[in-house]
Amino acid sequence: MIAGQLVTAAHGAVVAAEEELPNPLLPETYDIVWSLFIVVVLGFVFLKYALPKIQAVLDERTEKIEGGLALAESAQAEAQAALAEYQQQLQDARTEAARIREEARNEGGAIVAESRTRAQAEAARIVENAQRQIEAERQQASVSLRAEVGTLATELASKIVGESLEDEARRSRVVDRFLDDLEATTAAGAADAGKGN
Template identity: 50%
Template sequence: MINTTELIYLAAGDEDQNPLLPAWYDIIWSLVAFAVVIFVFWKYVIPQYQKMLDERRDTIEGGIERAEAAQAEANAALLAYREQLAGAREEAAGIRDEARQQGTQIINAMKVQATEESDRIIANGAAQLAAQRQQVVAELRSDVGRLSVDLAEKLVASDLSDTAKQAGTVDRFLAELDDANLGAK
C-alpha cells in the first residue's frame, strides 16, 4: 500500500510540471472532445450549411438565369418588333407605290377616254359639218340654178348689147335678191 508520505511525494512531484502546459490526460480528453465536435460538425452541421449555401447559390444563379432569359426574351421581342416595323414600312411603301401606279393608270385611262371622246365629238362635228355643207351646196346649186335661169330669162328678154341696159338689169336682179333675202329672214 501506499503510505501517506508517498502520496505527498506524488502530489509534490506534480509541482514540477509547467503550469502553461496541461497534463497529458487533459490533452487526451480535450482531443477526444474536439474529435467528437469535429465529427458532429462534419456529419451534421457542414452538410446542412453546404445545403443552405447550394440553395442560395441555386437561387442566385436561377435569378440570374431568369434575368438573362427575360433579357434574351426582351431582346427577341424587340428584334421581332423592329422586323415587324420594317415589314410594315415596306408594306406601306408598296401600297403607296401601288396607289401611285393605279393613279397614273387611272389618269392615263381618263386621258385616253377623253381623247377618244374628243375625237368622237370632232368626228361627229366633222360629219355634221360635211352633211350641212352638202345640204348648203345642194341648196346653193338649186338656188344658183334657179337664179341663173331667172337671170337668163331676164337677159334674154332684154337687149344685151347696151352697157347701160346690162348694168340696169344686174342692179334690178340684185335688188330682187335683196328683197328675197329680207323676206326669207
C-alpha cells in the same frame, strides 16, 4: 467616553457580523466549479453533435440559395435573350411595315398614273370621235346646204334671168360660183374683224 466605547463596540460587532455572512453577489466556490463543469460538458456535446448538424443545415441552405440564385440568373439571362429577340422581331416587323407602306404608295402612284393615262387616252379618243362626228355633220350640212342653196339659187336665177336653168351642169356651175363668192365674202369679213382687234 462610554458612549464612544459603545459605538466602537457596536461598530466592531457589525463588522464581525459582516465578515461571517457570505456576500450574496459572489457564489460559493463549489457552485462556480460545478457550473464550469456543466458548461464544459454542454459545450463538448454542442461542438461534437449539434454544431455539425447545424453546419450541415446551413450548408444545405447555402447550396439551395446559391442554386436559386443561379436559376434566377439563368432565367434573367433567358428573359434578356427573349427581350432582345422580341425587340429584333419588333424592329423587323416595323421595317417590313415600312417596306409594305412604301410598296403600296408606289403601287398607288402607278395605279393613279395608269388611270390618268387611260383617262387622257379615253378623253383624246372621245374628242377625236366628236371632231370626226362634227366634221361629218359639217360636211353633211355643207352638202345639204349646197343642195338647198343651189336649188334656191337656181330658182332665183331662173326668175331673174328669165330662162330655165334646169341643165345640171349649168346649175352646178352657178351654185358653185355663188357659194365661192359667199365663202370669200365671209372669209374677208372675218379677216377684217381680226385686223380690227
